[in-house]
Amino acid sequence: CPLQLEVIRRGITLWTNPGDVVLSPFMGVGSEGYVAIELDRRFVGIELKGSYYRQAVANLAAAAQKSGGLFAGIE
Numbered sequence: 001c002p003l004q005l006e007v008i009r010r011g012i013t014l015w016t017n018p019g020d021v022v023l024s025p026f027m028g029v030g031s032e033g034y035v036a037i038e039l040d041r042r043f044v045g046i047e048l049k050g051s052y053y054r055q056a057v058a059n060l061a062a063a064a065q066k067s068g069g070l071f072a073g074i075e
Helices: 005-015 031-038 050-066
Strands: 021-024 042-045
Touching: 005 031, 021 031, 031 042, 031 050, 042 050
Parallel strands: 021 042
Antiparallel strands: none
């Protein structure tokens, strides 16, 4: 069952700090990664199903673009 982004956001905020790595061993469509990127965390996700993986890649790219890109803040 899909998690609501606010539930994911609360968990990531409570248990990680900016710059930490969030791991999702069952990534699905990348909801945890999307929120992790929004909150200035790094993300590693694993997904076996090809259609979910492709959707996760699109979702994570959208989050990265929204937050200023994958390399924002690197000098």
